[in-house]
Amino acid sequence: MRELRGPLLVVAAEGVGWDEFATVDLPDGPRHGLVLEVDRDLVTLQVLEGTGGMVPGGIWVRFDGRPLSIPVGPEWFGRVCNGRGEPMDGGPPVTCDRSLPVSGWPLNPVHREPPRDPVLTGVSVIDALMTLVRGQKLPIFSVPGLPHLALATQIAAQATAHGSSFRVVFAGMGLTHADIAFVRDRLEERSSAGELVLLLNAADDPVIERLLTPRLALTIAEHLAFAEGHDVLVVMSDMTSYAEALREVAAARREIPARRGYPGYLYSDLATLYERCGRIRGREGSVTIVPVLTMPAGDITHPVPDLTGYITEGQIVLSPEVQARGVYPPVDVLSSLSRLMRSGAGAGRTREDHLGVASQVLAAMARARQAGELGELVGVSALSATDRAYLTCRDLVERDLFDQGDTELRTMEDSLGRAWTALAALPRQELTMLPLAMLKEYLPTAAPGGSDG
Structure with missing residues (x-):
């Protein structure tokens, strides 16, 4: 081992590739890592369980020669796992016949089908005025203190799509333990029905895990949609916690910061997540994404909501002024829109009027x-x-x-x-x-x- 930098471990090794999965052997048990950077014979690993307790000497790193992969299949339904996919519900580890890399595969734009047909959330203001469409990415912009998590879990609990096999994957990032208990309780009915996958990253979990959680969720969702034929809704909350984790790792890597200290590749990193939704020509199923993010100080020009707005197809904005009038959900409808609403509403889809x-x-x-x-x-x-x-x-x-x-x-x-x-x-x-x-x-x-x- 050459160096420890926060959640990062620098070792000397040869023949190692970027994004390769590794096992770190320690006296108290193994940990796992991903290769972030290779500079000649120096390899920088992000340790998923964190580097707490590590000291030079007595550390062995084994590289697997492949990217991090997870099992995919219907066995995920009804399971509650942490941000690394490890069970929190007392059940056995999830095992399936097939595994896929968590980074996903780029989707050829030629094979994409335009989003169409509505996903009904059961929330009047969304369904009536900013209809969510199958294959769309429609974020919720909020302010700390507003009930964005309650709205996200309500959508996850109630959403349906007529004439299809509908499933939900919920990815929570940076949640308090009280929030985790709330989410599990609120979504218990859908989870018991075998229609939900829960991945919950706690605020006191290692920061690296937060970067992994949405990728696990989207990998599971892609297989359920494009191999199993389900229409899958992926709810991800809170993407600001994800971006802050990305900033922390970038600082540990000693990268030159860009706006507000975030790395210059924040836009492309968010795009690798948001652009994994959609529909594929000739295949049943779809992936629809509802990312939830909080705007620090209510600033919609903050890098996270600003860049998210460039990638996604509209936004649902929550307002403290509307909440002060006693309205739930406190949606500012004049700042909100769904750019694909016409593809999912009207005669033959919802109602002619x-x-x-x-x-x-x-x-x-x-x-x-x-x-x-x-x-x-x-x-x-x-x-x-x-x-x-x-x-x-x-x-x-x-x-x-x-x-x-x-x-x-x-x-x-x-x-x-x-x-x-x-x-x-x-x-x-x-x-x-x-x-x-x-x-x-x-x-x-x-x-x-x-x-x-």
Whole structure:
């Protein structure tokens, strides 16, 4: 052994390749590592269990001559494991007939199918206004202190896709032990049904494990999707913890830092995770990714949300201001969007009026924000009747459509019905984004505070 640098071990060796798996033999038992760097005869290893207790002398490193691989197959269903894939549920290690490298394989863009058809989360504000689509990557941007973990577990517990075999892989990174207990309890029903894989990395686990957790989750999901034919949703929380682990390892490697101290390759590293989702031509199944990340100080220009936004297809933004109004989930709908929503909503997918209703609700919320700002200046009583109707509509939307229990499951029909009820508070001539035929079919005739104008 030449040197110890935090979680890294530097040894002298020849004939070793990048990303090669290794076993570190110690008097108290073996540990495992991955080759990060090879410089002539010096090899830098990241030790998965950490380097605590290691001292020069008495250390032997055996290189396997292959990348780190994990077993893949349906045996993962119902299992609860740590960030390295080791059981936390008291069961035996997961063994399968096939193994795959955790780094995955690049997917030929020519073989990709565009995402289509909805993944229904049972959360009204997401299903109605920013529909998740099979094969999409749609992140949740949050602020520390907001219920992003509750929303992530609610999506993992409730999500479905009609007409398919739907499964969920949940990867938790940097979680407290209280958070781990919450996730396990919340997802117990789906896990018992054999529809869920749980990989949970604790905040006090070695930092290297945090870099491995999402790769294990995506490798398992890819096999379940493209070999077993399932539609798989991968929920990853919290990607900011992942990026901070990457920064810590980069600092230990003495790399030149880039923006905010993160390594210059943060963008490409995140892309190697996010771009593993999608659909493949000629194969059943799909991988859909919902990464959750916290924005330090609520800064959406922070490198992690900023670079994530470049790679993904939209975002769901959680807002402290919305939470202060008592709304769960506290989604800022005017800052949120799903760029692929039109591929998963509308006639033949959800309902013919879905896209029109979503556009009308968003337009109403934007107009209500303007009316509210004006009302703060001149007083609500000085506003026009139309502006007051928009404020009423906003209150109805937030109270009846957006706000729901963290264990409440709503159908798409229920969500759209609630949206129509809120829109009925507006004068009919303001509903310019909805065809007359849909107004006649879906608009309630007796509306709270509504007017036919």
